[in-house]
Structure formats: structure tokens, C-alpha cells
Amino acid sequence: MSSIIEERTKRTRWFLHDRFGMFIHWGLYAIPARGEWVRSVEKIPVEQYQTYFEEFNPTNYDPRAWAKIAKQAGMKYAVLTAKHHDGFCLFDSKLTDYKSTNTKSGCDLVREFLDAFREEGLKVGLYYSLIDWLHEDYPAYGDRIHPMREDDRYRRDESRFSNYLEYMHGQVRELLTGYGKLDIMWFDFSYGEMKGEKWRAAELMSMIRGLQPHIIVDNRFEASGEEGGSIFSKNPTPYSGDFASPEQIIPPGGVMDEDGNSIPWEACITLNNNWGYSSSDRVYKSAKTVIRKLVECVSKNGNLLLNVGPNAKGEIPQESVRILEEVGAWLDRNGDSIYGCGQADLPKPEWGRYTQQGSRLFAHLFEECVGPVNLQGLAGKVKKARLVSDGSELFLSRPWNTAQYPNDAFFNFAKPEHATYLLPDERDTVVELG
Numbered sequence: 001m002s003s004i005i006e007e008r009t010k011r012t013r014w015f016l017h018d019r020f021g022m023f024i025h026w027g028l029y030a031i032p033a034r035g036e037w038v039r040s041v042e043k044i045p046v047e048q049y050q051t052y053f054e055e056f057n058p059t060n061y062d063p064r065a066w067a068k069i070a071k072q073a074g075m076k077y078a079v080l081t082a083k084h085h086d087g088f089c090l091f092d093s094k095l096t097d098y099k100s101t102n103t104k105s106g107c108d109l110v111r112e113f114l115d116a117f118r119e120e121g122l123k124v125g126l127y128y129s130l131i132d133w134l135h136e137d138y139p140a141y142g143d144r145i146h147p148m149r150e151d152d153r154y155r156r157d158e159s160r161f162s163n164y165l166e167y168m169h170g171q172v173r174e175l176l177t178g179y180g181k182l183d184i185m186w187f188d189f190s191y192g193e194m195k196g197e198k199w200r201a202a203e204l205m206s207m208i209r210g211l212q213p214h215i216i217v218d219n220r221f222e223a224s225g226e227e228g229g230s231i232f233s234k235n236p237t238p239y240s241g242d243f244a245s246p247e248q249i250i251p252p253g254g255v256m257d258e259d260g261n262s263i264p265w266e267a268c269i270t271l272n273n274n275w276g277y278s279s280s281d282r283v284y285k286s287a288k289t290v291i292r293k294l295v296e297c298v299s300k301n302g303n304l305l306l307n308v309g310p311n312a313k314g315e316i317p318q319e320s321v322r323i324l325e326e327v328g329a330w331l332d333r334n335g336d337s338i339y340g341c342g343q344a345d346l347p348k349p350e351w352g353r354y355t356q357q358g359s360r361l362f363a364h365l366f367e368e369c370v371g372p373v374n375l376q377g378l379a380g381k382v383k384k385a386r387l388v389s390d391g392s393e394l395f396l397s398r399p400w401n402t403a404q405y406p407n408d409a410f411f412n413f414a415k416p417e418h419a420t421y422l423l424p425d426e427r428d429t430v431v432e433l434g
């Protein structure tokens, strides 16, 4: 195995155990409240976007409250946008004036976030956008990522782009030297020719590893679908990163290398349909969906980074809080089947999913059952079944109506002589099989 893969395996151990994190997209775009791409999508000129900078004053910013919400939700780590594509920095960078300390807020929002989340015992990460719509030396490539620069003024001007790279590398150094131990750096994103060495990624990664050897980094110095040297290959480049980062999708078969070995991955998914705050977007995923998607990730050896977009006042939207509370209540009862768990060595069952930790096998039922629940191929292999939420015993005896299925084991929520029944609880139920 390549040493890059060995190191990656060691660094990601805590991450794969923890499974569930909070993504936080926050910045000036919380004021227009039409998502984080608003400046690009609506082609808002710099001068007009500047009014948001002048206005920015999140008087209700209370990162301790955020940290409590994350912790209550059962999340074990959090990642905040230190800089998104619009270039606005939520930290006191010496390399720009376009930062939160120069707004009415006057705060280093990143520092306060880190302090508060660490205090709750959560691991912390920062998102940093490789793309920068503000920096004058960021070149236009005439593509959809930079609709502000369609005049092609700086098209492929490498000498000017190196100024941006100095700036970008410098800011990453600031974050890694001025803010204590960070657990994750989350870069976003490569596209077209803007990938890999274009970012001077090997040099940047070597600086990152030199400053914080334990930090884990996503795989977005690569463009998606990249071939050769990517995190998906047997010989990844030094900047291929520690985990794959599928966005708004849960990979159908998990994430494997060519030999079928699992590669660390984290699906990033937002609670509604925007990452940054959107006042009109009320299409929220239900707690039930979030729970099922978390189970699905874990059942494929993956993590879930679930996004919230705080508003201009600095508050996580009420609806998001409500959903997270419900997810947290479920994890409180059923967390044994998530943390430290991964893919089971069994095919996906008809009624839901399995997760597994060592010899502990967990059955997640995604539907009500009208009779015995079958455990395909497990005849004689299961000695007991217990409800994870309260430890209570379920019935493993083989009912009269299962004689045609000799290879399967069955468990029941009621005594087998009772003919039909539904699950005792309409919430998804987890059963530990031993």
C-alpha cells in the first residue's frame, strides 16, 4: 500500500468514527438571503454587493448556541466557511481588508466559532474557497463559474494569477498558524483547467502537512471525475486529500478503489435547497429523511456533513433547529448503531439497512412490518435481538409461516403466535442482532 494511503488511513480514524458533522455556510450573502451564489447568479456588481459589507452586523451571533445545537443534534464536528466564493473573510486576515473585523460586527467570527465549538468538545474545520470572485488577479476562464468576468480581461494571465496564489496560500497559512489545532480543511473547488498544480497544490499541501500533520483535507484540489493520481486511484498524488466529498448525492455503492477497498468519504448535503441562508427556501428535508440518509451513509462506510445557513442576524433558522433536535433525539437513543459503525458484510435487506461495528450488527427498519422480519441468510447465526433504543428483548423464534425460508432467520416484535402487528413505534427502529 502506498504510504500516502497509509497516512490517510491513520489520519481519518476519528473522522470515520464520528460520522456526523455540521456544515455552516455564512457570510455577507445572508443579507440578500437568496443563497451563497447570489452575486454570481444575479451578476451583482462589486459596488452594489459592497452595501452588504457596510451593513453586516450579526448582533445575535452566538457561536456557543450554534455549538449546543450541533452537539444536541449528535454532530461530532463542524466546518465553517472562513471564505466563500465572494471573497469575504470571516477571519482577521492581514492580507485583505475585506473581512469581518472591518464590518460593524468587528469580530473575528472564525476565532469565536472555533473557541465555542472546541468548548463543546466538537472537532473543528474550516472551509476555504479556492475560487475568488473578488480578487483582481483571479483569472476569468469564460466559464459559468465566473460570470462576473466574462469580459476576459485577465484571461489566462499567469503572472497575475500567481499573485492570487500568493494570497490564497498566505491566507491558508494564517488559518493554520493563528487559530490553534484545526481538524479539517475543506477546500472548494476545482473545475476545468483550474485544478491540481494550477493551485500549486503539492506545495500548499506540503505546507499544510508541515504546520498541522493531523489535519484532514478534502479532495477538491482535484476536479470531479479526474483520472490518474486522484483519491480514487492506487497511487494518489500528495494533494489528493484524505476523503472524497460527494456533494448533494450519496454515492450508490459507497466509494471504493479499483480493488474494492473503501475510501474515506463524506457526503455534504444541505437541509433545504441552499447552502447560504435563503428566506424563501422552505423545502426542508424531514428529520426522518435526515436520519435515513445518515444511516445510508454509514451503511456504505461514509459520513454526513449536514449544512445549515445562519441568517444575517447570526441565527440558525428555526426550522433547521427543529429538525436537528429531532435527529439528535433519535441519535441519543440509537447512536450505538451510527458512531464507530460502518458497512456490514451482508447485502442490503429489503426492509432497510444494516450497519455494523465489529461483531455488533444493527438492523435499521425503514418500514412498518406486518409480521416476522427476515434476516436473509442468517439462519442459525443470530442468538438474540434487542431494541437499541431501550435494550428490550425481541422474539427470535421461527413462526409457523416461515417454513419455506430455511436459510433466513426471523425476529418478531410480538410473540410469534400473534398473527399480525406493526412496529411498536412509527419512528425508524434499530435492532441489535447478536
Ligand code: H79
Binding pocket: 025, 036, 037, 041, 144, 145, 188, 189, 247, 268, 275
Ligand atoms: O459551498 C457550497 C456551494 O456553493 C459549492 N459547494 C458547496 C459545498 C458549489 N455548489 N455547486 N457548485 C459548487 C458547483 C457549481 C454549480 C454551478 Fe451554478 C452551476 C455554478 C453555476 C452554475 C448552481 C447553479 C450555482 C449557481 C447556479
